[in-house]
Amino acid sequence: MIIGGYTMDDDGVHGVTVKEIEAGWSFCLQGDDAQQFRKEWKQAQAYNISFGRFLWVNEYTQLFQ
Secondary structure, three states: OEEOOEEEEEOOOOEEEEEEOOOOOEEEEEHHHHHHHHHHHHHHHHOOOOHHHHHHHOOHHHHOO
């Protein structure tokens, strides 16, 4: 799924991978971390928060490598 300059791949079970398209940076979360990410993103969507803003506010941008 492409969301405002990012891609997010979520297999729904094991992990979530987020990639910043332009720079090519990415991070992957698994297990409980992936579950927490999914929960926080679902909550952010309820408030119409953009994906980029969600990543920044929740400090996920610091995980990009």
